[in-house]
Amino acid sequence: MSLIADIGRKTLKNRLIMLCIYLSLTLMGITMVVPFLITLSGSAANDFDYDRFSPLPRYLWSREDRYVKALVPYFNLYRNWTRQFQAYFPNLPEHWSSWTAIGQDQPGIDSFAQEYLSLDSPAAAADYAEFNHTYPLEDCQIYAPPIQVIAFLIEESCAQYRQQEPQKKLSRAELHREALKLLGQQWGVPFETFYSINFNVEMRYPLDFQSWFPDAEHPKMQAYNRFKEAAAAYAFTPGSKRLWRKFLLQRGYPGQDLFPVSSSAPPELQSLWLEFKKTQLPASPKIPFPLRSAWYSYLGSEEVAAQYNGQKLTIAQYNACAGTIFPCLAETPFPLPPEYPNELQKHWRNFCQERYPLRLISLTVTPALEQNFQQFTQAKIRHLRSLNKLLGTSYQDWSQLKLSSTPAAGSTREEQNRRDLWKNFVRSLPLEHKQFHSSEIAFQAFLRQKYPTLEAVNQAYGWNLPHWNCAFPPFAEAYAQTFRNNGRAMTFLPVLDNYKMVMNYMLFNGNAIVVTLVLITLTILCTLTINPMAAYALSRFNLKFGNQILVFLLATMAFPAMVSAIPAYLLMRDLGLLNTYLALILPGAANGMAIFILKGFFDSLPMELFEAATIDGASELQIFRIVAMPLVKPILAINTLNAFVAAYNGWEWALIICQDKEMWTIAVWMYQASIWWRLMPWVVSAGFVLTSIPTMLVFISCQKIILRGIIIPSMK
Template identity: 30%
Template structure:
């Protein structure tokens, strides 16, 4: 019988009441679904965008998708990227603007004119509309005017780090100051100047147009050229990409599979050889941040040798060139200081002209004016400066020699010009260090897997131009000789960019051939050609663009599933625990309830009262005595400890007894007349009729066992007995939030699926006992 009759439903008040009830139910449903959707949203994000509100932007924003890909490719290492693009990064999303600025160069004549016009308009508006006596705005105004003057004065308005940082800071400051002033007369000034700033920034920070076939063709040509150049580099100048440790990057997993295959999946053998103590192959990390070539040790370890062997199996696109941030900063400070000293001594009038910029950061205009050079942009002044073209300047060459002399013990990528005289000096060094050739052979042969060395004289040990990789002993000899014995005139800094320019000289001979073939901006010499990091990054993104969105959506889930199913036994343990618990709950509880209901014992109510008394104590109270009992029985860290305490449940027995009492006795009497025994009646009459309530008990048992955390951790602290709930709790302590959310979503799916599939059974289990 319905609660509200059909006639009563026609009343307007009743209808509003029903509507209110439905709205409350919908609101309650939203409050339940919203947290789950929030978990899903965070689970498909990454460290770059997990703080975004709403739908992750990479799903519909091409620029953010590219930033996310480069984020993963460069393993979150923002320091080297900031130096490569000559720009500071607060977050990885800021990467898009400098990539676009490099791909769409600012020395295009049309854009130059437009930038100058926009800068001129902003300059005029600042001077005309902000009064010189307005102290609240005058500081930001003057700073912006000084930088606008630099744009208007320079021949090529490129994007150097000083310009970018100071422009952005002062634009923000001026906007904030204008926003703080509530005087109506400033409202129009605010709108005009903000519009000018927006127009100028739009020209300086172009947006990507991936459908621009001409630009993308230029990008592809430069990208392929850079890829071919990387093939000529030795391993010591390369860094493996996709090595994100917190997200178990692609090549990190590939190295783990390499080790697993090499040692036949025997983790104990790996621990013995690596002198490690990992439990699973997924815990093996690449040595020294993915590169061993900057680390000096007494000898290569077994893991080091395996890492070198793994590097040799990778494709060229899996590498990026190594970039030494410390050397870059050291050179920048040293170079600016030396130019400042040179100007004070030889050109004081020029020094005073550029003094303000030396107090912040050296500018290209100041360097060109003082030294008589013709650098186009700041990247020409980066650490790989001393190539064949740039060292033609006498002052620059002298600065470089002083820099090498003072810093060669801290520099990487040193190369020496080996001559007969230097080889003789190296042989003398070896003789002084080792004494005899036999001792030299013994030391070098310890780390060689085959043959060893068989030098007859010290002169047979040839001095290498680059740092050797065969053994740490050879590398140590080379380092010590170069940094203590080698004359400064033989030492070169041969980095990736110096190699890049030499590679172009060798391939194209003339800069005109390079400009014509690659259709780049009109460079005047190979010394001005910077490394095409931005172009290659964009080329690499376009090459792997297809399917990226879905890959990022499922990335965290793949990682969580890998840890859940293949790097532990949590899923297996939970499956075993649920299966055994369901079996015992659907066996012990019905048998106990059948005995109390069928045999009409005189003390049955006392037994039932005892069962119900167990419900008066919360699990936290009974946990300690149960733990002590399990410990005394010696069952800790076993499946028995997880299953036995929950075999019988007072509430389940009480519910089943009530349901069994409602079954007509005539059914049992008829079965007895047919010769059925008690077990047959229980199996063929009681259980089939009790399916709804048995389903409720099975569901409650599943939910309790599956969601149990504290008890499972207390009695089975060993990792090999962790359940999914224990695994997820431990997982979130060491993983990032988005990975934890992915694990939580996966853990929430089984109860959700069971609930959706068993709704009718659950309702029958609730309604039928009440009707009975």
């Protein structure tokens, strides 16, 4: 029956009432849809825009947003990444200290992107790609997101296991387990799953520390270096494979289109690969470490400020001292030219002596310098026997100790001692004995070989550099060209990787899907049998303590689930039901509220129905099944939906009662994922979106039955 009669529906008062009702329903609908849209939008985000919590991602229509968003895989999480970001983008706003802060500054994003998107220098981009192609990988930063790391380790470990056990035929899940064991043996760490492994520590190694040297022989570091090689070859760059194949078709290459192209590929293919990088994707994920960022940080340090009455060195003071007109410190030369005044030279000498990474220093070994090294060692260690013990040698004389031009490699104790001895000696040397290396110095040497003069560089690049030492690797120009060619793929395709990772996580971790399906099926079966039978018995039979039983059932609803969790756990333990389906199902098999509601419906049914069925010769079970049950379908649908949601989404009880991960449900694995992937909440959001789909489908399937029972009550 309608609340407002048809006759009075056209009056102004009733129309306003109806308008308010529709507006209220619309508002309530929006409050239900918007949170899901925010979660959906979050699953398509990254560090840049996740914290916006917007129902619609801005990058869908903003090219500037896409430009900055696609920079996240280049500068992120590794040590002092914001300094390095500013080194390559001198006009970076000072308050951009994190990707969250960057994502909130929409006007700044637009002006920043518009400025750098205007860069169009094919020569600079091509030269950057050519220089970066051969620059040593150990002096480069590469962002290692867990999504890519996990995929890389799974593929590599599975391939290694197949090589060791070519005769074994395993399912994909079994292969993953064996490959995980193999990886654990290699690294000396027992892993529970691939999905908790990352390279966060390796990614944050302090490349700017003076005494730091990489432990190149550690198995995990070796794996990280192999990952860096794959990333540098665009193995994880979205859209790169499609562009490479298109490029080969345009060039008419007849051979196999290998991807990524390695040093073992045919020379013709390697030549095409370099040309492809120079013209299509000059900005590789491999970022040469800008040591100038450490120099600029030193100029702004308290150590330098102490020489200026506690005030940090400003660009105005720098220009006044050097007689230059640089707009910011990030554009000043590195290394410092020798003709610059003594005031700056003093800072430079102190930086080289106290801060310059020793891994980037080499020596030109001469007999005099080697003799100096022997005397230095003798003064420090005093006894040759002690030296032999430290270095694992059997020298008979100090003259047998040789000086190397570079520090010793290796991770054994003797090799570390030899390296420490070399570092201490190099620190004691004056600057004129040292050869300094960095990505800036290497790029300037690259330019000097390719271009006869600085004016030729300025003309080719569209620059206006006053000094050779102001020429830095032009990542900004290379990235602008890369974005123009591949910007949409770099922005949109990573969203699919989020969902792909969640799907693989669910499919190959324990038996999450099977356990969840069995649990839901048994839970719904209990809900559709135990609750209706109990309610029917309380309604049909005049039990002496029927009301007391009903109150007792309802009383169980008064206690929070966590209150009864410990007693229930102890009961399941004493019954020997831990890590079983019965332990998951029994505590919620009967529901007091469901029994109460069903009893009320059964009480409302006319007694004539039951009497007629009895006269027709139906048994009590037939009356229950044929007469009573069809009339309470709407309530059963609601109970079924509630039972599904409780079994599907409940993770607390499943986590308590099942310590065996083979019995974990999807909800428990998602809870575990939210801990492992706390630095990637967008992947967790993708998991929530995927796991919400079954709930939505079940609700839609039950919706018609529920509404039919509410809107069109009928009796048959």
